[in-house]
Amino acid sequence: MIDFINTYNLTGVLIGLATFLIIGLFHPLVIKGEYYFGVKCWWVFLLMGIAGIIGAILVHNLILSILCGVTAFSALWGIGELFEQKKRVEKGWFPKRDKKS
Numbered sequence: 001m002i003d004f005i006n007t008y009n010l011t012g013v014l015i016g017l018a019t020f021l022i023i024g025l026f027h028p029l030v031i032k033g034e035y036y037f038g039v040k041c042w043w044v045f046l047l048m049g050i051a052g053i054i055g056a057i058l059v060h061n062l063i064l065s066i067l068c069g070v071t072a073f074s075a076l077w078g079i080g081e082l083f084e085q086k087k088r089v090e091k092g093w094f095p096k097r098d099k100k101s
Contacts, residue, residue, distance in 0.1 A: 005063075015063065019070050026074045026081075033078075034085040035097050042082050048075035 033041045052072025059065040
């Protein structure tokens, strides 16, 4: 598979597509995380970010290392977006979850 990617010079396309999918994955994670847990789940995004950074440092394969880094910083960016999502919910742009007793 790596030979195919290298032969047809598809590394940039592969990384671009994977980055697009990773960022696309974090969008609903932030929305659902805030909906079900509020902003108190920010530490999960922090742990994912730290794990991704460690993975990016430890993995020797360039493509996988890049994808670990993209995942890490998408998770860290998600922390800020989580608090922004709270504001969007307060403005009524997204539904607020009813807390059941």
